[in-house]
Amino acid sequence: SCTGIMIPSIDAYLINDLQMRQDVIRLPVTEMGCAAGVSGIIYAKNFLKAHPGKRAAVIALESPTATFQLNDYSMANIVSAAIFGDGAASVLLSSHEDDKGPTILDEGMYHFYDATQLMGFKWVTSGLQMILDKEVPEKIASHFNDIIEPFLKENQKTIEDIDHLIFHPGGKKIVQTVEQLFGELGKNIDDTKEVLKLYGNMSSATVLYVLERFMDRQPKKGELGLMLSFGPGFSAQRLLLEF
Template sequence: MQQRCPVKNSRWIKTSCFHADEFRIMRSNPRIQSIGTAVPPYRISQDKHYAILESANGLSRAERLTMRRIYSKSGISWRYSILDEFDEQDHADHEVFHPAGELVTPVADRMTLFEKHAPGLCTDAAKACLKKLPLLKRNEITHIICFSCTGMYAPGLDIQLVEVLGLQRSTERTCINFMGCYAAINALKAAYHICRSEPEAVVLIAGAELCSLHYQKSAETNQMIANALFGDGAAAAIISCRDLGNDAESLSLHTFYSEFEPAGLQDMVWRIGNAGFDLRLTPEVPEAIRANIGELTGKLLKKAAISRAEVSHYAIHPGGTRILEACEQAMDLDQDATAISREVLDSYGNMSSVTILFVLEKLMRKVAESSKPEWVMACAFGPGLTMESVIMQTAGNAKS
């Protein structure tokens, strides 16, 4: 006889008698069980980055002053790149940075570099993620979701990761491409729905962003901002309802909410140009976020049925210092609430979609010390102007 599962919002089951472990899996929310991150070998100081672009771009005095102001207020000390061109003088053999204005690197060449470097970096992040779950056998991974907005090719990262990591070739694969800095939250959302519909599923999400491939020699303020903010990195996470042995650091996925603000459609734009991926990032973006993040947060909390006072931790995508300041002002947060976001921005810059997973990885280590469950809010922003958000809950298993 078919009966309704006694757990609210759980799926129909076909038998009236089932194993206790199956019931436990069905009643638990999908959880981020582990996160792994990776960065390329070339670490560049922000001061050196400024000096290279200043000399390469052939800027006027006024343009150099504008660039200096942008870099000095970036909140970034270091970034990473798959390019070694930051450690040498600018010359014609470089793949992206040629002597000022002499050559333009075509999109095809930039995509060749992405295909060359992204798989290894993404594999490093996935291996770091899986290392934290020694009880998980790789052939137990049922789904893989890959995401990036800085490179595309097919067969892509999804197939390469299946091969390199030794996953089953029947692993279900999904790719999320060109969504911008909020794509990792979309990947988490997709994994959440998979695990809700298939409680035994184990989902690997993995992304690589090689933003430095798209630095442009330009005196336009929009491009100067982009050049000053973005770096390279990769991240991966395992999501499942199952107990995979790392419960203390896990984050239970609870509620998602997404909305875009039409007034900001042209403030953040990401398009494929003839000489690279072109980012339009206007100075109005922080103000648009400041004007809308409060209402977005209210809708998210209402959907989650919790109050703002109940949120103990925040993981905000560090798109830049002005974006973090806008969120702090609109949400009445002090800098302690965004300390991890600021730390990631300072150490790595904005790595587009994978950045929020760098923040969440650090947060997971912090909340493992908590003896009681606590609410976490995470959010990220991208073209649209889109704001993606999620409410999570810590395990709270630490001993008092």
Template sequence: MTPAPAPAAWLNAVATATPSHDIHDAFIGWARRRLPDREAKLFDRMVERAGIGHRWSVLPIGVDGGSPVAPGGFYADAMPGTAARMTIYADAAPTLAIAAIEGLGDRVALDGITHLVVASCTGFVAPGIDQIIAARIGLSPRVERLLVGFMGCYAAVAALRSARHIVRSQPEARVLVVTVELSTLHLQPATTLEPLLAMLQFGDGAAAALVTADEGGFAIETPFAATLPDSAALIRWDITDAGFAMHLSGEVPGRIAQALTDPDFAAAATGGRALSQVDGWAVHAGGRSILDAVERSLSLSPQALAASRGVLAAHGNMSSATLMFVLAAMLDGTPVANGIALAFGPGLAAEGFGFRSAA
């Protein structure tokens, strides 16, 4: 007897949350003062081209609306140690994640959750934030948990891929997927252009999604992955005594563009789909130059990455949460018959999956 095919796994709904403290302009002023005049002018030009209007932080607003780098702010005097940053993460990450979960509860019933998958790379705590979240929202102690840690910007793919595998093997499963990143906890005292431009991209955000076998939303189709050779040094997190130091090479967009012009890599990075038939692109908004590289290399229309560019403008790059914000925007938009979700991260790797709207 031929076994029955595995059921489809559906991304039924996504909700997002950001803090209320916009730190983008304060960072720009702080960063340009750390550069010599010639580099500061180049920094200003890159700020204008970045396509980012706001980035949000869990760090508190100081006296008289002061930013984290203003007198009395978290970064005002000296760079805090990793312990101080992780103390904030242990409280603020679950709190922001729960705000997203509460928003999800306004969209879809969250009773009977059987599995919790949490992705985060901007902090560590034990018991893990998966356990903290589960306890705070009252999940049963029997709920199975998975914590996807330190994978970076494509961790949302790993989290949704795991949820898909769970649902296809256990059709009755109801999987709560959460991504939460507090990138602004990791400001570094850089005085050169490249690291300051990297930090210009990042903000805080969380997203929550429900994945089940119940038709509705987006069907999560076959996942795929590809890694560029000799590229491991291009995107890197280094854990230091003063937080996590992000290294994001200026070579990344060019390497992505070059790789996507290789038919073999492009086929691997898009799951072998015929690009002419793709009517929905959910691309991780890692930065304007990365989105431009994808658009040019795959010969996409100027509107193809509109959802990604909108998320970048409103929130910046929130690491693993960013792709979920893009998917949330697309769920509220035009139905998609043949979509591709794609994210880039440490490795340098591309990971993604196909998706389509319910009939």
């Protein structure tokens, strides 16, 4: 979660409410913004790689409406109020050999230099104030090939090998930019657009809603998915999945 701070964090309450094991390992993560849906999976995957025979739950819980600034008439605040919505999602990961589900073939992060000003929050007397630069879509477009091609090449793949695009929508302009870039490669992000239309941008939870739509359709065995999200920093998070 990035849309508020609470101590103890939500996982402490879940341990009590669900009567989970008393030796469960907690790792609250904040300040990753919209990228955290994928980065959380990356952290969990690496934990499970180091601890065979374990399971992990990645939980994304966001309340962007709690950050709304009533007396802020800036375009950034107006746009964020229009596109962001509250949401929560969870994805379960396992390193048990008998458990079923998509396999994470690879993961990676890509960091943009000198772009910390593009997106985020700043503390003001009335709470968290949104920072949302209009240059974000252009910045993504200018780095797009560097984000996608080397990552796939490391896995002996190209975009033509990818069957499913599981993409965090951001907002309308970002969707339009990425749709054009993927469209030139013969791919579509229809599920991403539908999630944005139905629920808005729910920050870290959004890409997990998109993932759920693919999981519900039960992709064919062996099909590949590219999971992608962007967030403050500025950074891109990537996962290569095999269904």
